Amino acid sequence: MADSKYVLEVKDLHTSFFTDAGEVKAVNGITFNLEPGKTLGIVGESGSGKSVTAYSIMQILAQTGRITSGEVLYKGDDITKYSEREMQKFRGSKCSIIFQDPMTSLNPVFTVGYQLEEAIRLHTNKSKSEARERAIELLKLVGVNDPEKRLKQYPHEHSGGMRQRDMIAMALACEPDILIADEPTTALDVTIQAQILELMQDLQKKLGMAIIMVTHDLGVIASMCDEILVMYGGRVCERGTADDIFYSPAHEYTKGLLRSIPRTDNMNEKLVPIGGTPINLLNMPEGCAFCPRCDEAMKICLKEVPDELRISDSHLASCWMNVKKLYESKEA
């Protein structure tokens, strides 16, 4: 295994779905690095490719979907070249995922305990009773009261918040290095959402895993993430720390997004919506994906996809406006 500073490196990842209507390019060249113990937030609207990125890393795409090019390096090892058997070992023990809907991601015909123990026994050579002990330990860790009783229950006997705790317990069963959370709190109420987010931060401190947080909720990532990727049309349009993204956004899409959400300081002002409708991935524009909805679009935006431009040490954005500003400041 090659040494690497990063626990996960994604290099120029492209993922497409081959449907009857044509090739749907869901992810178009996405690159990022994840340091151990850090939290990366991926934010975007539906269809921006954020979930497909997560599924591509885990290689759990639908049958029509395929990684068409790019590399995903886990500690320097390219996992896109793994066989299915190697991937099975990777999933769950090195990298786990929790899904949006805790109602449908547990199997209704098995008890929670059975499903938890299954995950443990698959990846370790623990005996049945050892696995049960570990399952109880895990449920305690994620804050489920009376775990012995809860293990014997079926998923429908658990509330939504508790099911998401079950899912987190299952994901953490083998202490993975990476936890991918795909909209983990979207289906939950705000008070339960607060509990789950708090739990994830606590567990990260205790176990030191890296988290990839996929969400559409700008509020959730504002408090959670060390680095944020803003995605649109299968590409990263801006990346930086929370402060970079929220206080000095450098991409027109991020700016528009921040103007369009109600915040504490704009309650009595009108919201400024982004015009138009989200992009159709079957029919991607040649240039910048956001350009049909962008107020500042220029000629070049129609033709060429902008490269990422470094704005500060931690902050990069791919928008021609920044290139224009750079030229103007040089001329002046």
Added chain:
Amino acid sequence: MSEEKYLLEVEHLKQYFPIKEGFRTVPLKAVDDISFAIKPGETLGLVGESGCGKTTVGRTLLRLYQPTAGRIVFDGDVLFDSEKKIDVNMHPYRKQMQMVFQDPYSSLDPRMTVEDIIGEPLDVHKLYSSKGERRDKILSLMETVGLNAEHAMRYAHEFSGGQRQRIGIARALAVNPKFIVCDEPVSALDVSIQAQVVNMFEELQEKLGVAYLFIAHDLLVVHHISDRIAVMYLGHIMEIADADDLNNNPVHPYTLSLLSAVPIPDPNIARKSQRIILEGDVPSPLKMPSGCPFRTRCRYATEQCAKEMPPLTDRGNRHFVACWNK
């Protein structure tokens, strides 16, 4: 309360659903004794967690359910009064009270064209004298909500979520209502589309003077659109106040924790804020705690809370709170 004229007054409204439990039938108290009032052209936001009865309130107001008890007065007319046994025929009032639903995918008939969807309320209430007039009305409604005339012959599945919600709003506006119940109208939409629809609701209110009951679980959106906000928990209103007042000076412990749980899209505020994490889950409405329903998760709960539900009392400035300890 009578010095100002209210469009809608609700007093001691109860909505129980019978649930069969083996041989017994027990009441599920979805809405238990709530009172509020809405002025013409005003927006009342209704927030609370899932299962707290906020959708039931909206539906009971429009009499999609038969209320168990209480009194509903709309525009000076008593629509329902359980004590005086008043229960009017709702048909003429449906012209004045309409509803926009949460899910723009299931609230439109997939076999009807947009023209027919928006035209159906016009047909039901016979609001036109000729086919030409019907079409003109439909086209002007479509224009009001920002749809093009060429969309009229299309079917609902040809539209995006935001556009579908516009069709639903046009349908509600077709009869020129004074009051619209908006049941989570933006929660199924993408962030960038949400703002379009929220703005449209605000513009329509300015133009047409319609009052809203805006039901949602996103507190930031509700705060933005509402004049007043009511916070519900397990069928009871816990606190009701002007929107800014409620957000700046929340009194009820449940409102406090609800507001602190909202993730604020501003890193500096998010880092500073202390979340008040509520223990446990919402109790089942079938096994409601005695007294105040929130006491099982409340930090300030005392013996009195277990005995009796606190009444909504005015704390000044039309800020009503139902709590014994605060």
